[in-house]
Every structure is written in C-alpha cells, then in structure tokens.
Amino acid sequence: MSKPVYNRIALVGLGLIASSMFWAIKRAGLAGEVTGYARSDATRSKAREIGLCDRVCDSAAEACEGADLVVLCVPVGAMGPVMAEIAPVLKPGATVSDVGSVKGHVIDAVQPHIPEGVHFVPAHPLAGTEHSGPESGFAELYDNRWCLLVPVEGTDPDAVAALRALWEGMGANVEEMDADHHDLVLSVTSHTPHLIAYTMVGVADDLRRVTDSEVIKYSAAGFRDFTRIAASDPTMWRDVFLTNKDATLEILGRFTEELFALQRAIRTGDGDMLHDYFTRTRAIRRGIIEAGQDTDAPDFGRAHGK
Ligand code: NAP
Numbered sequence: 001m002s003k004p005v006y007n008r009i010a011l012v013g014l015g016l017i018a019s020s021m022f023w024a025i026k027r028a029g030l031a032g033e034v035t036g037y038a039r040s041d042a043t044r045s046k047a048r049e050i051g052l053c054d055r056v057c058d059s060a061a062e063a064c065e066g067a068d069l070v071v072l073c074v075p076v077g078a079m080g081p082v083m084a085e086i087a088p089v090l091k092p093g094a095t096v097s098d099v100g101s102v103k104g105h106v107i108d109a110v111q112p113h114i115p116e117g118v119h120f121v122p123a124h125p126l127a128g129t130e131h132s133g134p135e136s137g138f139a140e141l142y143d144n145r146w147c148l149l150v151p152v153e154g155t156d157p158d159a160v161a162a163l164r165a166l167w168e169g170m171g172a173n174v175e176e177m178d179a180d181h182h183d184l185v186l187s188v189t190s191h192t193p194h195l196i197a198y199t200m201v202g203v204a205d206d207l208r209r210v211t212d213s214e215v216i217k218y219s220a221a222g223f224r225d226f227t228r229i230a231a232s233d234p235t236m237w238r239d240v241f242l243t244n245k246d247a248t249l250e251i252l253g254r255f256t257e258e259l260f261a262l263q264r265a266i267r268t269g270d271g272d273m274l275h276d277y278f279t280r281t282r283a284i285r286r287g288i289i290e291a292g293q294d295t296d297a298p299d300f301g302r303a304h305g306k
Pocket of ligand 1: 013014016017018039041042043074075076078100102124127128129130132133134163176235236
C-alpha cells in the first residue's frame with residue numbers, strides 16, 4: 001500500500017473512467033476517503049450497491065465539499081456546467097482535475113469557473129474500453145497506460161506533482177503536454193479512428209438488406225474489430241467531435257487524401273504502391289507492440305477454440 005496522496009478525493013460522474021479510478025485508488029491506498037456523485041438515481045443506487053466510492057452523495061456540492069482533489073469524470077460537453085455548480089463549495093488549496101478526451105475545450109469551459117486559491121490541472125488517461133457506466137470499471141485499467149497532464153501556464157508545481165503521484169499510484173505512466181498538441185495527437189490516435197470505425201459500421205448497416213445477416217456471420221474477417229470501437233458511448237463521442245473540431249477536420253482531410261490515393265492505385269492496378277503502403281503501416285503495429293501498448297499474440301490474444 002502507498003501513502004495516501006490526498007486526504008479526500010471526489011469523483012463527479014461515476015462511469016467507466018471514475019469507477020476504474022476508484023478501484024485503482026483503493027488498490028494502492030492513495031486517498032483517505034473517496035466520495036462520488038452521479039446525476040441519475042439509477043447510477044447512484046448501483047454505485048452504493050457495488051461499493052463504488054466510500055460515500056455516494058446526492059449532490060455534486062455535497063461530494064466536493066472539503067475535498068482535496070475533485071475529478072470531473074463527465075462527458076466533455078458537461079464539464080463547464082458541472083464546474084459552475086461545484087465552484088462555490090471548493091475549499092482553498094483544493095485541486096480540480098478532469099479526465100476529458102479533449103483538452104482545449106475543457107480548459108476554456110472550466111477555467112473561468114475556478115475560484116481564487118483553487119488549482120486546476122487538466123488530465124487525460126489514455127485508457128478505456130467500449131463499455132460505460134458504474135459497473136464497467138476495474139482497478140487494472142490504467143496499468144502501464146499513459147496519462148497526459150495538461151497544466152495551464154502558471155499552475156502550482158506542487159498541485160501538478162500530487163496529481164502525477166496519484167496517476168502513477170494508479171499504475172499509469174505520466175507525461176505533460178500542451179492542450180493544442182494533445183488535441184492534435186489524440187485526433188490521430190483516437191478521435192479520427194473512432195470516426196472511421198463508426199463510418200465503416202454505418203456503411204455495413206446501410207448494406208444490411210443486400211448482405212442479409214452475412215455481415216454478422218462473417219464478421220471475424222476484420223469487421224468485428226471496427227464494431228468494438230463503434231460500440232463506444234454515443235454521448236462521449238458526440239462531445240469529442242463537437243469540441244475537437246479543428247484537429248479532427250485536419251486529420252480527416254489528410255485521411256481523405258490518402259484514401260483517394262489508395263483508390264487510384266486500385267483503379268490503375270498499381271500493386272507496388274499498395275504493397276509499399278501496407279509494408280509501412282505494418283511497421284506501426286510492430287512499434288506499438290515494442291512500446292508495450294498491446295499484445296503480440298495473434299488476433300489480440302483472443303481465445304480460439306480447438
Ligand atoms: P460513462 O461511463 O458514460 O460515464 C459518464 C458519467 O457522466 C455518468 O456517471 C453520467 O451520469 C455522467 N453524465 C453524463 N452526462 C452528464 C451531464 N450532462 N451532466 C452531468 N453528468 C453527466 O463515461 P466515461 O467513459 O467514464 O467517460 C467520462 C469522461 O472520460 C469523458 O469526458 C470521456 O471523454 C473521458 N474518457 C473516456 C474514455 C473511454 O474510453 N471511455 C477514455 C479516456 C477519457 P449518469 O450515469 O447518472 O447518467
């Protein structure tokens with residue numbers, strides 16, 4: 001067990017990310033007490049039933065009052081309103097952080113509500129699954145994954161150091177980055193790939209009448225890996241695209257150009273171009289495995305019955 005980093009942590013929003021934080025905080029003893037709040041009765045009841053949080057509160061204000069760290073774990077579009085609601089109860093010297101997938105927008109929406117004497121250290125754990133809700137979390141989610149801290153200029157270094165210690169205690173590797181760079185990098189590694197997966201699954205759905213149930217039956221040929229990503233939470237992803245608009249459009253523009261180049265190579269029978277392209281992309285997969293960010297077992301290590 002580690003020494004607690006914070007006396008009291010409040011988690012606002014009790015979905016995949018917050019529930020995984022709670023179990024990881026408990027695993028390592030990183031807080032004296034963890035309070036939690038979610039807007040719906042159903043989520044709060046479920047949290048109480050499964051022992052998620054030491055104390056589940058019936059208002060965000062009650063959960064955040066007296067907290068040393070408040071982590072906003074709601075969809076990106078809800079961060080500003082939630083922050084405005086809790087601002088009056090925050091104690092001087094407390095830190096507010098978040099886990100939002102987009103940083104520029106969250107900083108613009110949250111920063112104006114941060115009271116004098118309260119620190120704000122935005123963060124983004126690069127870990128998740130396609131599941132959501134209070135029951136979807138698990139203590140190991142952040143093990144050996146990255147968490148990016150995006151402190152605004154002039155942030156108290158001690159507040160940043162404490163949040164770093166919390167994320168490291170939860171198993172993550174921590175790095176700092178500025179918001180614009182974060183939003184561009186994540187557009188390439190996460191946001192645009194999700195959009196492409198949503199599109200591919202949408203196209204298959206449009207063709208359903210033609211292919212009947214064959215899309216499902218033969219999905220293991222590659223399609224099902226798109227469907228996992230395209231099963232991600234609709235509210236979360238709507239907010240990501242609405243709030244990381246510029247970077248997404250930039251990367252989508254480049255994607256479209258490459259797609260046209262491949263389309264042309266297919267039309268003109270340019271096998272060398274296709275082969276060179278696929279050789280280059282194969283190396284990216286090797287790099288991810290060497291960086292310890294995925295398994296090198298075939299088919300992502302799925303069990304295949306004999
Ligand atoms: P989730 O499982 O869907 O949980 C979202 C939580 O936010 C729920 O407790 C929900 O309350 C609450 N909520 C939803 N809309 C709200 C609103 N308008 N006002 C107040 N509360 C609201 O989501 P999650 O996956 O944990 O994502 C939370 C944050 O983490 C998002 O900002 C997301 O961008 C970020 N993130 C997600 C992933 C991922 O892969 N999932 C990875 C990294 C970062 P109810 O349950 O009561 O409806």
